[in-house]
Amino acid sequence: MNVYPTRRAVVLMALGAPLALAVAVAAPGLWIAAAAWIVLTVGLMVADVVLAPPPRRLALRADLPATMGAGRSGSARVRLAFEGAAPRRVELAVGEDERLAVSPRRQDVTLSAGRAEAELTLSPRRRGRGRLEGLWARWRGPLGLVWLQRHETPEQAIAVTPDVEGVKQQALQLFARNAPIGSKVLRESGEGSDFHALKEFQTGMDLGDVDWKSSARRQKLVGREYRTERNHHVVLAIDTGRLMSSPAAGLPRLDRAINAALLLAFVSLKMGDRAGLFAFDSRPRLASGMASGPQAFPLLQKLAAGLDYTTEETNFTLGLTALSGGLDRRAMVVVFTDFVDSTSAELMIENLSRLMRTHLVLFVVFRDEELERLAEAEPNVVEDMSRAVIADGLLRQREAVVTRLRRLGAQIVDAPAEGLGPALLNAYLDVKRRGLV
Known part of the structure; x- marks a missing residue:
């Protein structure tokens, strides 16, 4: 279980320092009573851990594409599902490697009935096998004094191929x-062009395409038609x-x-x-x-x-x-x-x-x-x-x-x-x- 204090807990603990100092100055014999503030704060943090949904009850899974084209962005989903009681909001963070860029890397997710889905945009940077280096989900206890965190490393690799x-x-x-x-004949001719047929000369045809011998026989201008x-x-x-x-x-x-x-x-x-x-x-x-x-x-x-x-x-x-x-x-x-x-x-x-x-x-x-x-x-x-x-x-x-x-x-x-x-x-x-x- 990954548990650590929130900013609120740090501030609450720090507020006890001036009080302890005042007690120590006013009544040195009662200095040990100043430690009660620290004990109280720690006790509240422990209670916050006990009341919060434990990380083991969170199922954290990423649905990733099998392949992606280099230079073409794609989407992925991260699914969160709590068993039993669940927090209202979860902060989600995603780790990226040198082949994949992830956006957004951090986001807040609101849960409904203990479940939620988060959308990610994946942008391949290089060809090869890209991975998400990790998924982190954390949430506060009901008192807001501790963070509880779940970490998963997706095993699936994404094959980044040519687009x-x-x-x-x-x-x-x-x-x-x-x-x-x-697929159709062209009027352009040149070295390597393939002769296709003769046709009556039309305005816009190149004079170099005129077949003079055939024109003399037919007594009208005839041009050569080419195709690529x-x-x-x-x-x-x-x-x-x-x-x-x-x-x-x-x-x-x-x-x-x-x-x-x-x-x-x-x-x-x-x-x-x-x-x-x-x-x-x-x-x-x-x-x-x-x-x-x-x-x-x-x-x-x-x-x-x-x-x-x-x-x-x-x-x-x-x-x-x-x-x-x-x-x-x-x-x-x-x-x-x-x-x-x-x-x-x-x-x-x-x-x-x-x-x-x-x-x-x-x-x-x-x-x-x-x-x-x-x-x-x-x-x-x-x-x-x-x-x-x-x-x-x-x-x-x-x-x-x-x-x-x-x-x-x-x-x-x-x-x-x-x-x-x-x-x-x-x-x-x-x-x-x-x-x-």
Whole structure:
């Protein structure tokens, strides 16, 4: 039983000190009578414990979800049930670990007929197995002199996985909006576009699509109609190195990358392309090979969930060379990585330029909103000015790296962390429209 005094009991005990001192000064022979106040206070506290509902009569249980997606909040319930007499109010506290944030961590719960339920909001911080480190419920005795407390540690762990539910919702919304791509013919043509049929020339069609020979035979203008090619190879290359463990809008960059990669994989598989997953840091960690059809998505989901956080530096030479060696035809390679400055990015640029000789590279830039805020903040002291100058310098270096990659032929996806998935999907759809693969 966990019992300790309330503030009221401490104040009551303290009030006896001046009385004891006065008795000791006025009648030293009666000093022992001053201790009666302490005995009385302790007796009242013991009576409060006896009259209060004991902790053993409280059943304290948490109803937790089995799985949660990283970055997607969910709810949980804590149930309290007293056997027999019960207090009117209970204070509830919840402990959190490094993978789960709990809100509210403390709350007052009003009981009705000895029972109550408390709502909690769980917000996953990182993938893995998250737990509630403890549940604490405490209540006062009827005299308000003691706290009685019950502590339980939930055994159930919550599996924090990539946010597949959010990925599917985003994919279905965006895919429905762009459903004509791949299922209906398009007027856009370009390298790699798939010829579909001839049709009478209409206003708005590109003059380059006019089939002059067929027009001469039919004695009217006839244009070529194209549709987007299918069966492209889409490789999702994810850097799992040290820098990708740093947070972006409350989630590690690695989790942001995985969610965006799964969104693109879901849509590309739906549209008839083949998708594969590749992960690397100091060495290659995962190479799934190419998969086709929507039924392959759970496999990619499972493989992505197994990508762990590391503290190792990324070896772009080894990783991207291994990636290039495993591709037997031209592919769209989506690279999720991060860099600190232009100097540390030199090896990355060099190896990406080799990859771009054969393949189309979509380079995903994690926009550093924290640096942007520091650079744009109004300086109030000298330190603010120093931070703004350093942040502006780092942003300029990042922009220089992105500009170099763009000039080398990479397609750049630059978006805030929370809007990374839709921005990547729009870039993928644009590539298909333009027939760049």
